[in-house]
Amino acid sequence: MRKMPGYILPMLLAVLCPILLFAQVMVTGSVNDTKNSPVPGASVKLRNTLLGTVTDATGRFALNIPAATGELEISSIGYKTQVVNLATANLSALSIQLSEDIGRLDEVVVTGLATNVKRRNLANAIATVSSKDLAGTAPAQTLDAALNGKIPGAYINSNSGAPGGGISVRLRGVTSIFGNTQPLYVVDGVFIDNSSVPGGLNVVTAAGAAGNTSNQDNPSSRIADLRPEDIESIEILKGASAAAIYGSKAAAGVVIIATKRGKQGKTRFNFSQDLGFVKARKLLGAREFTEERVANSPQGWDLDEYKAAVAAGRIYDYEKEIYGETGLTRNSAFSMTGGSDRTSFYFAAAQKNEEGIIQRTGYRNNSIRLNLDHRITDNIKIGFSSNYINSSADRGLTQNDNAGVTFGVALSSTPGFTDLHPDANGNYPRNPYGASNPIETRDLMTNNEKVNRFVTGINLDAILLKTDKTTTRLIARGGVDYYNLKTNALFPSSLQFQQVAKGTSIQGFANNLNTNYILSLVNNYNLSDNLAFTTSMGLTQEKRDFDNLLNVATQVISGQSNVDQAGSLSASQFRNKNKDDGLFLQEEVTLYDAITVNAGMRIDKSTNNGDPDKYYAYPKASLSWNITRLGMPENTFVDNLKLRVAYGEAGNFPAFGSKFSSLLVSNIEGLPGSLVSTQRGNSLIEPERQTELEGGFDFTILNNRLSLEFSMYRKVVKDFLLQRSISTSSGFSTEWVNAGDLRNKGIEIGLNALVLSQSTIRWNSTVNFWKNRSKVTRLDIPPTVLGAFGNSLGTFKIEEGASATQIVGIDQGGVKKLGDQEPDFQMNFWNELVFFKNLSLRFLLHWKEGGDNINLTELLTDLGGTSPDYDADDNKNGKPDAEDRIDALGSTATIFVQDASYLRLREIALYYNFKVPGNLIKGLRIGVSANNFWTSTKYKSYDPEVSNFGSGFSTGVEVMPFPASKRASLHLSIDF
């Protein structure tokens, strides 16, 4: 047990003194923009206090304050902040005009665990995503999908089109190879879990049996549980220079999510309803058969069956039958917000129900949120956030397998002239050309994930001491993220591939409890108007307790799914627990509100490290200089110019259990056996450490109409964790080591422009460009091949001097580099056009140039004789192209490594705001939107965004995925 730092108590006691609640003065007024349109939702705050309110729909506000002194600060995202001195103002009719702020310079960005600065003084390029960006255009199915294409510096990749999400987010290049590559998600101060829990489908698909032991179960990521509609804003700390204060959890970046809070004033209601559909983005098509092709097939197809099928006119397109469904989607939400001057609330209840592009797949999400804020006294504010989520995803059976049971693998060898449809009695024919009948599998199997989740956070903000010059606050945040995940995979005994197992029921139960707190003291000290200090210090703790029980029952009694209704039952349990403690100290100095110097240190220890008591230190420092405020003569051209540089370090803990050499259970005939694990323990394992140096400049010109943000970074991951292959003659196959260093370098350029600003049309445009290059600069072990299916099919290889994401394979008698998964660059182009104030058109284009995938889908359809272009002869050698490709198998892997560039219209939407007469309905909005409706790519398979191995290091490997989809919706939203 550690001691409570000695200074906390006296400081708490100091709260007693300054709290005096006497006279009350009412301030009222209105807030308008430069066109004299009201600004609703603007924040009105008395500086250096917790007192504040927001404007209503007509831009009006009323606020009780203790005395007619001090400064009132009025701010709203997209506008410059205004400060009004109350001593000289007309308190009963304040009229405030906010001017536009295209560079978002006055936006407040969270930079510490308890502190924030204005973007104007920020030293990092921190991406923010507002609720409008997130869900206001064309809502995606899940939160992770909604981020795609919107964050400069990020490589976001959809693992598959399966309902319920599953997305890999990589910020500024690959930050870890075998460690965690996914950012930390913090929602209202609660560190939430984003793991993927596999459902044990390997038992049926045997995908882990040959080639690769990675999890190929296609699980969703748990961040998908959060509803994007509940989110107010997201900040993305992309690397250690911004995220160092999160210490050893921050190496992959931090995504800070703030949910919507209550607003003081009349209770407002909103009801919104979306209706839409989802369809496969692309189908590959079916091969055309002729008698000659069937007769000469290497698969030994039955010519008589083909002739009979042609005679009867029964040639099926099974790909279309399986993947060609149109799924209906609906999303209903009700929210209510309001409050008094002390207490405010935000309540939302919502349900989303979406069908997939495969029958019997789909996603459902029910969510209830209550966010409550209460001001206990003028100096103490407490906020609660609570969210209950119930979600269910039916994900079908797709991706790699070694048993011929997934839809895709079965389709690859099934020609359209064989009949797989059930007879009148519901009996499915056996597929003579595959191990399973995909129609039967689809109709009878179940692969469901159900989640019940509670996320609750508390946020306490107390002003302990306040004088003219200094304010000391205690900020305590913390919370609980608990979920229960039930996976249900059911394969009835009548299935073609269940003749040996006689029915399989795989029931998984996972419980996860994350708890964390951050206690901090923050002192603001304004020595003079030109010199201010912000000091913060505190302690943190994060705990995780994960328990996963997987039951596999075979010989299941007909029609039953309970695991006891079975002839055979095997269970496995996996637990994972860690406790991490940290201390931090941060000092920020602001000179003339123009130069900001920030330095901080975090020290961390974790039970996952080889030595659980050893503290690791993660320092950071940054400097930003706003030249227009200091150093540059007043001018009319440049509104704002800032130079900035930041440095920071962050870490990534070793995986749980990497220090142990264990023995696993291995039973035979009911005798309990212990068999040594294939993973060798390493008692010396240490966290990997990332150091990042970032620099750049931002400027805003043309009367705030054009702003540009330019950043460069150099990010070095030292002692990266690698599960290296060791000589298997040792009895072990892998061992965790701190294997070497790798480096990411990149640039990010963002341009915001208010292209047109007239009363009839207003056009806002954003263009971002970003690129990243990685290189392994040191490797203490021999080059390591990992992440795919070996040299003959193309694989990743970690090699000194080479890109960390290079793809190698056999070619011309040797093994050489064939591609790289890293894109050459990415760009996005976001536009919002508003006509006559009420009609708005928004769209987002996303361009990924370069970056290769390993496409093995084509190989399987070639081998199965079903590729749509099987008989094409592009090289004019008189032989079908597919056979050329098959001939290349074993001598070159170049054909599998394919360019996955794309230009995609991710979102487009048209909305109209109606003015409804009368008092009842305050606003009515109708819109139509589409996601991923248009894509230009040369990639041959379903979609360039794909990952057979889920969210880890090796994205971009494709083996018969759940095809990606496109969606369109109608939206109706009513405020009353």
Place this chain on the structure above:
Amino acid sequence: MKKIIFAIISGLAVMVLSPSCKKEIGNLNNPTIEDFLENATKPELNNLVTGIESGMRNNLAMYLDVVGLIGREMYRFTAADPRYLSDLLGAKTATLDNNTFYLTNPWASRYRVVKNCNILIEAATNSGLLTDDEKKGYTGFAKTIKAYQLLLNLNLTHSNGIRVEVADPDNLGPVLAYKPSLAAIKSLLDEGQTELGGASVAFSLTSGFTGFNDNASLVAFNRAIYARVAAYDEDWAGVLTSLDNSFMDMDADLGLGIYHVFSTASGDILNPAFVRQNEAGEVRVAHPSYATDLQPGDDRIGKATLRNSPVSSSDLTSNRDVWVYTSATAPVPLIRNEELILLYAEAKIRQGAAGFNDAVEAINTIRNAHNLTPYSGPLTSTALIDEVLYNRRYSLFFEGHRWVDMRRYNRLAQLPKDRAEDDVWEMFPLPLTE
């Protein structure tokens, strides 16, 4: 006001005070090797014995597939991985890769069992809770199984060799050439024989060891393995001596022997080499030459049953299913009487004409059992060896022998190539990680 302060302080105190004082969480999921090495109890050692028996089955089906494919005994058709029919059969320009599952998975699984054997040896030796005779039981068993597992890997890499000294992962022994590897395996078996001879067996084995679960019968098992190794080493006197001490019995059931067993019990696995007859997609089918080369009347045709319709993949076709393991719980032999009788015949032939009659007698035991007339061919070494190899091919079909046998007699060139550009590989490269 005081109330609020008190509430805040107590709230924070709850948050900060709640962590327990325990610093190390430890391994929550399973025991560690260190747990076993300190004064292991009998139940712990027995868990290791069971782990060894269970672990021997990991990737066993893949081993049988790989050896069966290269030895042109059978085909493994699967829509999911093309490399069974490309790399293993040397289609076109495809070659064996040193880092692909068909080699690395079985290889690693065998050494994993070897590791378990080494842990068992060390744990039993360190334990103060056993008598010396009990210790010998554990170590003798561990050495015998270790030798057998090493032999299976040597079958894959042959003159590219194996490592024998692998107890210390930081200091692995050298890769030995073929002959020295065989010698090392033999000496391990000899140590095992000595230890088992005076042992008291304190552990339980599965029904796969029925009749072979006391010290004397485990010695007989050890000697049977030794006979196979000696034959590979062309130490024909050694074959005959060890067969004398093995369970070879001309009058007993040919299936008498030691088996890997499978069950539906908790945590157990089903026989992965089992495929139902007439399946599509995922199948194991007999090489077409299996039926055409068979002598008329030979009942071993029953190991490759006729399908309702032929099945093809990548220009390969067969109309017979492999039907050696006929249920999901059918056992897979480690070694059995039928092989020992044939080893006896082979050794007798190789020792010269004096042994031909004994050899013919042994061959006829096998021929009679399979509904064939007694051997009537010439009494020459070549003809008799042909006959032994014929019987080994059919008696030990899909038990992992054909490829090894043809290689021993330099007859790999006689194996059929079904597609013009196929190759018959002699051996696997050493895995990349070695």
